[in-house]
Structure formats: structure tokens, C-alpha cells
Amino acid sequence: xxxxxxxxxxLAGDPQADRVVPPTGFTVRLTIFTxxxxxxxxxxxxxLSLATGRLADRWSDAxxxxxxxxxxxxxxxxxxxxxxxxxxxxxxxxxxxxxxxDIEEQRALLAxxxxxxxxxxxxxxxxxxxxxxxxxxxxxxxxxxxxSAETPGAVLDDHTRWRRPLVRAAQRLRxxxxxxxxxxxxxxxxxxxxxxxxxxxxxxxxxxxxxxVGARDTYIARAFVRRFxxxxxxxxxxxxxxxxxxxxxxxxxxxxxxxxxGLGFSGAQWxxxxxxxxxxxxxxxxxTRATVLRMLKELT
Amino acid sequence: MIELENVAxxxxxxxxxxDISLQLAPxxxxxxxxPSGAGKTTLLKLCYGELRPSAGQVRLFGADVSQxxxxxxxxxxxxxGVVHQECQFxxxxxxxxxxALPLTVSNRDTTAEAENLKELLIWVGLRSRAGALPPELxxxxxxxxxxxxxxxMAPEVILADEPTGNVDWEMSQRLLQxxxxxxxMGKAIVIATHDLNLxxxxxxxxxxxxxxxxxxxxxxxxxxx
Ligand SMILES: Nc1ncnc2c1ncn2[C@@H]1O[C@H](COP(=O)(O)OP(=O)(O)O)[C@@H](O)[C@H]1O
Ligand SMILES: [Mg+2]
Numbered sequence: 001x002x003x004x005x006x007x008x009x010x011l012a013g014d015p016q017a018d019r020v021v022p023p024t025g026f027t028v029r030l031t032i033f034t035x036x037x038x039x040x041x042x043x044x045x046x047x048l049s050l051a052t053g054r055l056a057d058r059w060s061d062a063x064x065x066x067x068x069x070x071x072x073x074x075x076x077x078x079x080x081x082x083x084x085x086x087x088x089x090x091x092x093x094x095x096x097x098x099x100x101x102d103i104e105e106q107r108a109l110l111a112x113x114x115x116x117x118x119x120x121x122x123x124x125x126x127x128x129x130x131x132x133x134x135x136x137x138x139x140x141x142x143x144x145x146x147x148s149a150e151t152p153g154a155v156l157d158d159h160t161r162w163r164r165p166l167v168r169a170a171q172r173l174r175x176x177x178x179x180x181x182x183x184x185x186x187x188x189x190x191x192x193x194x195x196x197x198x199x200x201x202x203x204x205x206x207x208x209x210x211x212x213v214g215a216r217d218t219y220i221a222r223a224f225v226r227r228f229x230x231x232x233x234x235x236x237x238x239x240x241x242x243x244x245x246x247x248x249x250x251x252x253x254x255x256x257x258x259x260x261x262g263l264g265f266s267g268a269q270w271x272x273x274x275x276x277x278x279x280x281x282x283x284x285x286x287x288t289r290a291t292v293l294r295m296l297k298e299l300t
Numbered sequence: 301m302i303e304l305e306n307v308a309x310x311x312x313x314x315x316x317x318x319d320i321s322l323q324l325a326p327x328x329x330x331x332x333x334x335p336s337g338a339g340k341t342t343l344l345k346l347c348y349g350e351l352r353p354s355a356g357q358v359r360l361f362g363a364d365v366s367q368x369x370x371x372x373x374x375x376x377x378x379x380x381g382v383v384h385q386e387c388q389f390x391x392x393x394x395x396x397x398x399x400a401l402p403l404t405v406s407n408r409d410t411t412a413e414a415e416n417l418k419e420l421l422i423w424v425g426l427r428s429r430a431g432a433l434p435p436e437l438x439x440x441x442x443x444x445x446x447x448x449x450x451x452x453m454a455p456e457v458i459l460a461d462e463p464t465g466n467v468d469w470e471m472s473q474r475l476l477q478x479x480x481x482x483x484x485m486g487k488a489i490v491i492a493t494h495d496l497n498l499x500x501x502x503x504x505x506x507x508x509x510x511x512x513x514x515x516x517x518x519x520x521x522x523x524x525x
Contacts, residue, residue, distance in 0.1 A: 020393070212384065
């Protein structure tokens with residue numbers, strides 16, 4: 001409670017104490033700009049982390065539950081083989097549902113690759129059978145053996161082969177997003193430290209006068225820290241809002257069948273970027289405070 | 301209140317003051333004279349903890365300066381009013397806020413002291429200049445403002461480094477009068493000056509000791525003054 005009171009007191013400020021440090025235009029603008037730019041970038045890093053997290057979940061989830069059997073054979077035998085495959089799948093434990101895709105669905109699947117005007121009826125396109133797993137899943141190796149014994153043209157593709165690297169890539173991207181956030185935080189702290197240092201150097205005379213009339217280090221520090229924290233907060237709010245707007249108005253990319261995801265936030269994830277401004281303010285508070293107290297100690 | 305015991309001070313190996321012992325008791329009045337460069341400013345700096353002695357011991361209100369933290373020094377300075385030779389102000393704040401600065405930095409309520417501040421401004425003749433910025437003041441006005449700032453906290457000791465260097469005779473009498481009044485209230489006063497007329501004027505009203513700095517030593521000046 002005591003700490004909360006102190007934080008509130010700090011934020012409310014002491015207008016008289018704040019005035020002892022002259023407003024220094026340049027470092028102030030630098031701080032606002034840095035905080036805004038870094039918050040803006042952080043919104044994207046956050047969006048990247050959340051989106052790739054979503055992507056990894058979706059891929060490991062949705063793709064794990066479906067598999068495809070591809071049947072390529074002489075056109076005359078296609079229907080018979082398809083029926084045979086469906087029969088095998090119906091009696092395979094762990095397969096919840098199996099369904100042959102009709103010609104329209106296959107056309108839709110191929111259209112992105114071949115264009116809408118290709119007469120796929122005339123092409124030797126394999127028949128696709130989509131199956132859905134039960135909770136427990138099925139034994140892919142056993143099914144593969146049985147298919148190759150009874151329907152030589154049928155190949156089981158359980159997606160794991162190409163799903164795994166995708167999930168790994170998505171997880172790696174998420175790591176990179178988090179790493180970017182960390183780097184952004186460190187850069188922000190570094191920039192604010194430099195700005196605070198230059199503000200202190202520019203105000204050496206002010207500090208000397210304050211010291212001569214009996215100001216404690218914490219008093220002098222507070223005047224600077226409050227200013228930098230306030231400016232960083234203002235900048236971060238601006239940068240966060242702009243970043244969120246930029247993401248909200250990002251052209252939607254989610255029409256491509258649903259397993260790609262847009263770079264963005266969904267639902268409650270929109271709350272995440274709101275932690276950025278207070279985070280930047282805390283960062284500014286500690287980096288300015290540490291800098292000022294360290295520099296004051298070096299004075300007489 | 302302020303005690304110097306066998307204090308020496310060197311700048312970069314060169315010894316400026318040596319073996320100085322001095323006690324500033326409540327109600328005492330000292331003048332510090334000596335040619336320019338004799339070390340008057342340096343001696344005063346030792347008295348308010350701006351410098352730490354190269355040798356010997358300085359005690360501020362009973363505490364050894366070499367053992368005091370930065371905060372302790374800050375705390376002690378609230379009990380010592382200093383008029384610096386080069387008066388420095390916060391140039392972005394009007395003069396009345398500069399004079400109130402010791403109150404501000406010790407978190408005292410300046411509105412409660414507004415009446416005192418006004419009287420003080422009248423005493424030092426800066427009433428009409430209260431809203432001016434320090435760079436707009438003349439040298440004499442700055443010295444008067446510095447004196448006002450030094451005494452606003454009602455300190456126990458007042459150290460004034462050539463406080464009348466830039467003011468005319470009439471104003472220097474006025475400032476002296478203010479310091480004499482404060483001395484009668486029990487404050488210890490030290491004035492560094494080479495203005496012998498000022499010393500004579502004071503000696504007719506208070507019993508002041510005159511210390512002469514020469515060759516790094518303090519000597520009690522004789523009755524020739
Ligand atoms: N910070 C310093 N570093 C080196 N020398 C100094 C410093 N301050 C003062 N001095 C030297 O010490 C001598 C005494 O200075 P000061 O105490 O200001 O004398 P006064 O006030 O009696 O004129 C001068 O020769 C001056 O150059
Ligand atoms: Mg001097």
C-alpha cells in the first residue's frame with residue numbers, strides 16, 4: 001500500500017520540484033521520439049509473436065487431425081480403388097470419418113496452382129480421400145501397409161512430414177519475435193540513458209546550484225526522472241496507438257484457406273499492446289534513475 | 301557549530317592553507333580578510349562541506365565531514381546559509397523563486413513562507429525586481445538576491461563571500477545591518493571581505509573578530525582596525 005501511494009505521489013508530481021530543471025527541448029524531443037518509435041516496433045514484434053504462436057497452434061492442431069489418401073491409377077480403376085480405400089478406412093480403428101473429395105473440391109484445391117481455366121477433367125488428377133482422426137489417432141504405418149497391399153495406387157499422406165518443419169518454423173518465428181521485444185527494450189533503455197546523460201551534462205550548473213542550496217541527490221534525481229518517465233510514457237502511448245492502427249488496417253490475408261494467419265491480434269490479444277506504454281515508462285524510470293544517481297555520485 | 305582542527309588544503313600538491321584551527325560558535329561574528337588569492341573562498345568552502353580537507357578535521361554540527369554522506373552534507377547545508385562569491389542562480393526561474401529555492405528543495409511549503417519572502421525582498425531592495433530572471437539583474441542585485449537566498453532558511457550560520465563587492469556603500473551598510481540583526485538573534489556570521497571600511501562600520505556595532513589570512517595561516521588582526 002505504501003508503495004502504491006508512493007507511485008501515485010510520484011506520478012501526480014510536484015510542480016514546483018519539476019520546475020527546477022529547465023525544459024531542455026532537444027533531449028525531451030529525442031526521448032519522446034525514441035519511446036514512440038520503439039513502442040511502434042514493439043507492437044509489431046508483439047503481433048509477430050502472437051500470430052506465429054497462433055499459427056503454430058493451428059498447424060499442429062488442425063493438421064494433426066486430418067490426413068489424405070491419394071489414389072493414382074488408371075482412369076478405369078479409379079472408382080473401384082476409391083471404394084476399396086473408403087472401405088479400408090471405415091474398418092480402420094482411429095479413423096473417425098473418411099470422404100472422397102468431389103470434382104469441384106479438387107478443382108478448388110488446384111485452382112490456386114493451375115489457374116481457374118485448366119480443364120482438370122482431362123488431366124490425370126489423382127483422387128483425394130480426406131480422413132479425420134479420432135482423439136486417439138490411428139496407426140499410420142499399419143494403414144500404409146494395408147493400403148499398399150490391397151490398393152497399390154493409394155498413398156497415405158498424414159501431413160506430419162511437412163507439418164513438423166512448419167510448426168518448427170512458426171515456433172522459431174515466435175522466438176524471434178520475443179527476442180526482438182527484448183532487443184527493443186534494451187535499445188529503449190540505452191537511448192533513454194544517453195538522453196538522460198546529455199540532459200544532466202547540459203544542466204551541470206543547475207545541479208551545482210541545487211546542491212549548494214541543500215538539495216539531496218534523490219530530489220535532484222526525481223526532477224529528471226519524472227520528466228523522462230513522463231516523456232517516455234507520452235511517446236510510448238503515441239507509438240503504441242499508431243502501431244495498433246497500422247495493424248488494424250493491415251490488408252487481410254486470411255482468405256487463403258485458413259491455415260495462414262494475418263499478422264495481427266485477435267480478440268483479447270488486442271489488450272496485449274496496451275502493456276507497452278507502462279512498460280516503457282518503467283524502463284525509462286529505472287534507466288534515468290540509475291543514470292542520474294550514478295552521475296551525481298561522481299560530483300562533489 | 302563549525303569547527304576546523306589543524307586543517308590543511310592543497311590544490312594539486314600545492315599547499316594553500318595549512319594548520320588552520322577555527323571555531324564558529326553561535327552568536328560569533330568573524331571577518332575574514334586577506335589579499336586576493338590568499339584562500340578566503342577556499343576556507344569558506346571547507347566550512348560548508350564543498351571541499352574536504354587534505355589534512356586535519358572539519359566538523360559540521362558535531363559531525364566529521366570525512367564521515368558524512370552526500371545526504372548528510374545536503375542536510376547540513378540547510379543549516380548554513382552561504383552567499384557565494386560568484387552568485388549562481390537557476391537562470392530560468394524568476395528571482396523570487398530562486399530566493400525561495402532552499403525552501404523548495406527541502407520540501408518546505410513556500411506559500412506558508414510567502415510573507416517572510418516578501419519582507420526579505422523589501423529588505424534587500426529587490427521587491428520591484430522579484431519577477432525578473434537572474435541574467436537580467438545587475439551584479440549588485442545578484443549579490444543581494446544571493447544574501448536573501450542564504451538567509452531564507454533562517455540558518456544557524458551564515459557564510460558570506462565578499463557579499464558587498466558589487467554594491468554601493470549605502471547598500472553595503474544595509475546588508476551589513478541585516479547580518480548584524482541576524483547575529484543579534486544568535487546566528488554565527490562569517491564575512492570574507494577586503495573592504496576595511498565595512499569592517500570598521502561593523503566593529504562599532506558588534507564585537508567582531510577579524511581574521512587575516514596570510515601565507516596559508518590565519519592570524520588575529522590587531523586593534524589597528
Ligand atoms: N579548484 C581549484 N583548483 C586549483 N586551484 C584553486 C582552486 N580554487 C582556488 N584555487 C587557487 O587557490 C588560491 C586561493 O583561491 P581562493 O580561495 O579563491 O582565494 P581568495 O578567495 O582569497 O581570493 C588561488 O591561487 C586559486 O588559484
Ligand atoms: Mg574569493
